[in-house]
Amino acid sequence: MKRNILLVEPAYKTKFPPLGLMKLSTYHKTIGDSVRFVKGWNHDIEYTSWNRIYITTLFTYHWKVTVDTIKWYKELVKGDINKIYIGGIMAGLMRQELWRATGIDQIVKGILNDTKLIKENNSYIIDEMIPDYSLFDGTQHKYTLLDSYIGYSTRGCPNRCPFCGVHELEPEFIDYKGIKPLIKKIDDSFGKKQHLVLFDNNILASRKFEILISDLLDIGFGKNERINNKLRHVDFNQGVDVRLINEKHFELLSKIAINPLRIAFDSIKLKKIYEKKIRLAARYGIENLSNYILYNYKDTPEEFWQRLKINIDLNKELGLKIYSFPMKYIPLNATDRTYIDEPFWNWQFVRGVQRILNVMKGSVMPQEDFFNRAFGSTADEFMTILHMPESILMNRGREAKTEEVDWLNKYFGLTNGERKELLSILCNNRSKKTLATAISKVQNIKLRNILDYYLPDYSLPLFEEYE
Amino acid sequence: MHRSSFRAGMYLLENLTSGMYNDPLSIYREYIQNSVDSFDLSSNNNGHYAVNIDLDPFDRSIRIFDNGLGVSAKKAEEVLSSIGESNKRGLHLRGFRGIGRLGGIAFCDKAIFRTKAEGESTESIQEWDCYRLKKALNLSNKPRTFKQILKNITKFYQRNSQSKEGSYFEVILYDVKSFKNYIFDIERVRNYLSQVAPVPFDNNFIFGRKIDRYLKENLSHYGKYSIVLNGEHIYKPYRSKIRTTKNKGGGFDHIDDVELIAVDVGYKSPIAYGWYGKRRDLLGSISKGESCSGIRVRAGNILIGGPHLLDKCFREDRFNSYTVGEIHIDSAELVPNSRRDDFIDNESKALFYDAIERQIGLPISKEIRLRSRINSDSRKSDTKGKCAASTHYAIKNVPKGNSIGIIAEIENICRNCNNVELIVSKLNKCL
Numbered sequence: 001m002k003r004n005i006l007l008v009e010p011a012y013k014t015k016f017p018p019l020g021l022m023k024l025s026t027y028h029k030t031i032g033d034s035v036r037f038v039k040g041w042n043h044d045i046e047y048t049s050w051n052r053i054y055i056t057t058l059f060t061y062h063w064k065v066t067v068d069t070i071k072w073y074k075e076l077v078k079g080d081i082n083k084i085y086i087g088g089i090m091a092g093l094m095r096q097e098l099w100r101a102t103g104i105d106q107i108v109k110g111i112l113n114d115t116k117l118i119k120e121n122n123s124y125i126i127d128e129m130i131p132d133y134s135l136f137d138g139t140q141h142k143y144t145l146l147d148s149y150i151g152y153s154t155r156g157c158p159n160r161c162p163f164c165g166v167h168e169l170e171p172e173f174i175d176y177k178g179i180k181p182l183i184k185k186i187d188d189s190f191g192k193k194q195h196l197v198l199f200d201n202n203i204l205a206s207r208k209f210e211i212l213i214s215d216l217l218d219i220g221f222g223k224n225e226r227i228n229n230k231l232r233h234v235d236f237n238q239g240v241d242v243r244l245i246n247e248k249h250f251e252l253l254s255k256i257a258i259n260p261l262r263i264a265f266d267s268i269k270l271k272k273i274y275e276k277k278i279r280l281a282a283r284y285g286i287e288n289l290s291n292y293i294l295y296n297y298k299d300t301p302e303e304f305w306q307r308l309k310i311n312i313d314l315n316k317e318l319g320l321k322i323y324s325f326p327m328k329y330i331p332l333n334a335t336d337r338t339y340i341d342e343p344f345w346n347w348q349f350v351r352g353v354q355r356i357l358n359v360m361k362g363s364v365m366p367q368e369d370f371f372n373r374a375f376g377s378t379a380d381e382f383m384t385i386l387h388m389p390e391s392i393l394m395n396r397g398r399e400a401k402t403e404e405v406d407w408l409n410k411y412f413g414l415t416n417g418e419r420k421e422l423l424s425i426l427c428n429n430r431s432k433k434t435l436a437t438a439i440s441k442v443q444n445i446k447l448r449n450i451l452d453y454y455l456p457d458y459s460l461p462l463f464e465e466y467e
Numbered sequence: 468m469h470r471s472s473f474r475a476g477m478y479l480l481e482n483l484t485s486g487m488y489n490d491p492l493s494i495y496r497e498y499i500q501n502s503v504d505s506f507d508l509s510s511n512n513n514g515h516y517a518v519n520i521d522l523d524p525f526d527r528s529i530r531i532f533d534n535g536l537g538v539s540a541k542k543a544e545e546v547l548s549s550i551g552e553s554n555k556r557g558l559h560l561r562g563f564r565g566i567g568r569l570g571g572i573a574f575c576d577k578a579i580f581r582t583k584a585e586g587e588s589t590e591s592i593q594e595w596d597c598y599r600l601k602k603a604l605n606l607s608n609k610p611r612t613f614k615q616i617l618k619n620i621t622k623f624y625q626r627n628s629q630s631k632e633g634s635y636f637e638v639i640l641y642d643v644k645s646f647k648n649y650i651f652d653i654e655r656v657r658n659y660l661s662q663v664a665p666v667p668f669d670n671n672f673i674f675g676r677k678i679d680r681y682l683k684e685n686l687s688h689y690g691k692y693s694i695v696l697n698g699e700h701i702y703k704p705y706r707s708k709i710r711t712t713k714n715k716g717g718g719f720d721h722i723d724d725v726e727l728i729a730v731d732v733g734y735k736s737p738i739a740y741g742w743y744g745k746r747r748d749l750l751g752s753i754s755k756g757e758s759c760s761g762i763r764v765r766a767g768n769i770l771i772g773g774p775h776l777l778d779k780c781f782r783e784d785r786f787n788s789y790t791v792g793e794i795h796i797d798s799a800e801l802v803p804n805s806r807r808d809d810f811i812d813n814e815s816k817a818l819f820y821d822a823i824e825r826q827i828g829l830p831i832s833k834e835i836r837l838r839s840r841i842n843s844d845s846r847k848s849d850t851k852g853k854c855a856a857s858t859h860y861a862i863k864n865v866p867k868g869n870s871i872g873i874i875a876e877i878e879n880i881c882r883n884c885n886n887v888e889l890i891v892s893k894l895n896k897c898l
Contacts, residue, residue: 079652079655081649081652082647082648099653105651
């Protein structure tokens, strides 16, 4: 009997399409079911009797929106929790917590490689099915990557890093999964795709890396290959491990249409090895690099700045385009994004970095002058910028305006002790209201004068209230 | 003397297990009932008693453990093997039919009862092969007696315990399944226990202490127990601020005080004691999601029936959902039926429902209607006031003699008001 299947992605912001749901769509369509996709929830779907609802999950800090979504669908099926299946990253990492919050116990952890996991009795391996690119037709939500082949050429990771959930979700490391049949099937069903995005977690740990590259060459992703008169790109989206990459890897990578090559630079301790590997990349003509920079994790703000600066210097020296993507560390089981790695980081500093990145749309441009203005030309300048009030920090032009100059004068007039006190007041009073109260109690006139910059428009609501 | 020809067949067991409960969650109530009875019987009142319920949906198992009296090694086989026999009758305890223990049998493939008494070093265990039982009941073309089937599917044994200290009774159910999987929906179970189990009031409910004091002074026994679900203590769902259906989006009302009541049916002493919340606005019923609406009946502090048991005692059924409250039975004449969804039929039952209608249902219904009328009148007068103000404004602000201008202005100000046509027609006559 044809069943009504609803696939749901909670309404958190995301660019990438939910790959798991796309594969489930293919599976259910293959066995003759009717499938519909919804982002979040809407009232259109209330008048269909759903046989099954699959809800995907992503990051643990999407906790609230995810739990609210699951509860909404639980209400929709009148509490029949047999109809709801939950999967995805958060579900795998926080299975117990999610069950305790929602009551749903059909939570699939890890890879969907056996249909028994979703109480089906057949031999399909859903994880190996092609994604259904037509799933989002007619929906309002726009995803990127739909013009790309999306998949995996390996699974899992042999490492067990404490900050990473891969070993929990994909405990078995499979170091080669032939990608050619998948590409062929996608071509047959949806036509040729422009690019290739691989979500391998640690591609360099594969002992069959050479075969893998050869596969990519066979399917038309050699360097400078084009279709539709446009260059094709290969993106190992999860990045490569700077410690593992060697000359042989670069030689192989230089043969394919790699763009960008994503390399992580997680700690200043890796400086030497990182610089060496970037120089190797340059030697093999890999110019477009994207660099994940983990911060707020066992580092200091100064070290964070140094890592960004190293990229700027390497760009200049080697003529590369390394885009740095600072990534704030959030613990694996955190249900929001408020984690601060004290004592080196604090609320004001973490917020400061986020505000700079907001202005720069998330990435750090390769140009030196731009970097110097945004992050400072020295680590000390960076620390000064992190102390700035938000209104000044976010509205800096190429040259410092009067307000910034005034603030800087006042800031440089503070002793080290006063700067510490300033920071303490800012970090302990995060709302305008409590900050205003705290400022009213400050006796030190220098501190009071500089603190006024942090509440530039605070009197306005009072005035409006009076009106 | 000839032997009786009465025989108990195996399907009697079906009646006492799968045939007994509509709601699979009832099994939690049955086991809690046995546990708290055992707490009441225990002489060691200084002890910290608790019922720990642990659900493991991923292993499909449920464990219910209490540190009550337990059963002594000497009596264990007899107690665990007796069905429909209980030595609790007449002791003001909650269970007395000797069948509650069978509740879980219908929902699992294997059940284990494990118990030990204080000071003993022997643990007694009874295992039930519920899968075989279900198979026998479904497929057997050769009906067997009650006794034969029990012999085939149960196993009793004893073993040395690690310590003489401590007493307990533990129920473990394996491979548990239920309709719509309600039994593992921890959100539902939490909600169910908070409404049904004999748990304390939450500290946030400011009238909890006042009610506790009143019930303790008047009921012959009033017990509140620590019930812990997967590590989380359970409390009754009452709060002083409650969500109502008054506005479309859902409004709030407050419980400003509680009325303490004694339910009098003309016997020597009241048949029950209780309380109900006095709402500030009393407009709209209490939202279903609050899990506390309706005056509910409890015996031994365990819920009888659901939130709607007393609906018929109100002028309109729905009025029961306008309030919160509890009636605690304090009479041996009012006996809960086996499902605990009402009382067994007798004269006291009829007198009880009449008394509730007289003492609570009708006075509250009257108050609801009165408040509703006052609210409706004040809305009407508000509308009248607004219309008068708009008319006054229009006449004052449009040049004298410009009657068309005045009417246009009123039509503009009052375009969303139902009275606009009436006002305009009246003004047309005047101007």
